[in-house]
Amino acid sequence: MTTENIYGNLQGLKPNQLKQLQKLYHQRIRSDRLTTTELAERIAAISTDLKQPVCVYLNRRGQVIRVGVGTPRQTQIPPLELPRYGAERLSGIRCLATSLKSDAPSEACLTAMARQRLDALVMFSLTGGGVMRKGGGASGFIKDTYLAHLLPISENDTYWEVSSPQDLEDLAEQDFLDLVDSLEAEFSREFIAQDVSSQEDKVLLVGLMTAKMTEQKFQDSLQELALLVDSAGGKILATIEQKRSNPHPQTLVGAGKVEEIALQVQTLGANLVAFDRELSPAQVRNLELQFGVRVVDRTEVILDIFAQRAQSGAGKLQVELAQLEYMLPRLTGRGQAMSRLGGGIGTRGPGETKLETERRAIKKRITRLQQEVNQLQNHRSRLRQQRQQQEIPSVAIVGYTNAGKSTLINALTNAEVYAADKLFATLDPTTRRLTITDKNTSESRTILLTDTVGFIHELPPQLVDSFRATLEEVTEADAMLHVVDLSHPTWESQINSVKAILADMPLAPNIELIVFNKIDKADSEHLETAKNNYPQALFISAEKRLGLETLRSRLVNF
Template sequence: MPDARTTPPSRPTDRILESPIAATWRSVAHERAVLVGVGPGIQEADLDELAALADSAGAEPVGRLIQSRSSPDPQFWIGKGKVEDLHGLLHVAGAELVIFDDELAPGTLRSLEARLKVKVVDRTALILDIFALHANSKEGKAQVELAQLNYLLPRLRGWGEAMSRLGGGIGTRGPGETKLEVDRQHIRRRITKLRRDVKDLRKERDVKRARRQKSNLPQIAIVGYTNAGKSTLMRRLTGADVIVADQLFATLDPTTRRIDLPGGRHATISDTVGFVSKLPHDLVEAFRSTLEEVTLSDLLLHVADASAPEVEGQIEAVRRVLEEIGAAHMPEVVALNKIDRLRGSERARLATRFPGSVSVSAITGEGVEGLLEAVGTATPDPPVEVDVLIPWARGDLVAMLYDEAEVLKAEAEPDGTRVRARVGLRELAAVRAYAVGAGGRSPTGEPIDHSLGSSQ
């Protein structure tokens, strides 16, 4: 008997209120799927996330099969005996789709489909499929198609015949549905064009970003594991009409809004694409221009699902992606969301596990004021433009401006280096006394200590 469930897992009944657009993503006819996982000491619960991904793609998980082994089988990923178990489970459950929780080599996919006579999809294809479902903007669609074609290119041989036999559905959305039987040269030409399109669209994004930067408002990026409640929290913080759905990867196109911080300060805040473990590398590369919203921000608001049993693993998965895109060392505020689902003892335990974090419920509003205080404290003040004359003896200050500020112009003068720069509070404090026309310098160019009435 296969060690798999043959009854469909129960669907959550406590879905949050969804935007009208989100409802259009749900498939009317669910493909019945068997989920397969391989790894040392693997448990059925380890496939829960895959089940959620399958649900977001419109599949109906009707069974699970796992195999604990140190390394996958080179031909079928699972052992030959498990292949027979899987074949029997498909027949019993009436399933027409198999989803593996890993990225499979092209040869492995073909071997499995030839033996099982059903469509086989790996985790990467599943995630790409969800992205294809949810992409709305021109940039988002181009980025998803680019990632899909890079994934499909080495898998074309023999797949056209399989797809014509198996029909469409999950794993064949977006470009896959019409381009799987097209030759490699055509695919490569399409990839080249998409890269050019993404580059052009990136310029448009850069213009918008530059406009925001000129406003001198601090920029905050919301990051977090997919379905952690980032969009719901953004709506709570800003009142923005952003798409909210109890689905994985509901947000692909970044939304930027203004947020009011304590003390009368303001900032911009951007909702970004959610992260997930085993996020396909092609997808990270394709969405790199979008993810730059994260790397160029002043602060990260890292939203985590406090009710998830694997919350710690999810936080680490997000930080691994942040490291991949060059944002590992940016300042962050961790918001433990969905605490309305936790008992008091569980909340206390989480606060101990994640010191410095802020507990919050985007649904009820609990903890939102405390979160705004934490974000306001961690958000740097906007830079100001200064015009200073740094004496020759203080070359260290000129070096500091080049390292830590934005130098707009620098030129040598008889008394020192004239610098026009955009600086933060710390740099401003260091150079304020040398401001041109501010009366803060002695005749020798040294700062005056007015309390003493003499130069230092």
């Protein structure tokens, strides 16, 4: 007797009991019925004999596809094994479950129903007694019957509906397909009303606040993740937060929060979960098994934005290098099943697995890309030397992403550098000549302005390494123009983040001019604070062209 198709808690079960569970797979009912009285009583009899709950899962053809010992939560189908369905569809599976108590389905059972997006959950509460019939039938085991099903999301966040106790015979006569069709019609109407493009990711954001973080820093980081996801083209459906003293080593957040996120994934129709901190390969694997959808961390979102924004060959080259360096250590997250290098019987001999082949190919590609980046560095170094021989001073425009650097260089030089109200709108460095007339001497002076890639809090190390050719434009400049978005609520934190990244760069210019941008949108209190704390700074609006003459005058004296 094999028990591989019986799921849940099988400890202590007798061979005859396992055989009775196995026989349930031979049951089939009419496709338009939730259940039959015979099947319900058979399940109830087995559950009473085992003194444990039993769950039987059926498809829409009325075939039993899964039998488990335990509650719907303990026997639920893993997300990755469920049929593929959209937010406007149900999974095509229903569950017939027993309860040893005379209660309606618990919240844990209903949550399991929602996580699997079941067509329906039928709960039989048992009396604890009954009479077995000859041939395996039973009579008198079921006291009450409950029917639960999902609902389209309403304003009060009611995910499901549970009926009052019903008579088994009445339930068995209900038209199951009519119920499913009406439910899916409602889901479809809601899905269309949301007007969500099938091309964009529907995202749940997850933030974890640990004991080392302040509330303000946590909220700022979570808000920045939302901007990153929006810049990447995702639609944010909801944000979920948790406070823990330390991250959970297996899933980052606690088990209860994993359940909550999984429920939201199913009820909101999300196809991506984004976490506001770096995840280990094992954590990504564990979470994807729980959610049944893709899981990404903050670094991966940034890498995706960079991949979308890169226009030049150099930019694409550096993005690919960053992505491969991020991916390489995460290949091991696929598990030991893909590796034959662990040692022992059956692991020795010629050949290599797909994992080792893939790792080797990626390492070769990384080596080649690093060589090309080095060539790119040498090329840009020659260009800088040519500029230096002409004795033309250069100024690197640096700052937090979306501070208005590209808009500023456009306003000063009448260039057409791409600028947009998005994080990392431009990646490739752009150098433009700016000719300024000194009002005191009436002499013209030319300087070179270089627009650099935007910085961000905790810039991923892969990006710092891969974009070293771009960042060298900063280290080789004669001076820096540090642009700050004064309208951003965390502008002071952004200044510190930029300074921290610059501090890690060798030979960064000592001459720095801080320019507070977007003063037309800034809060008056922030404006006053900035003037007091940075008396040498300039205050402009690149978009409105306010304060640019003063800036040009300061640049003449650089």
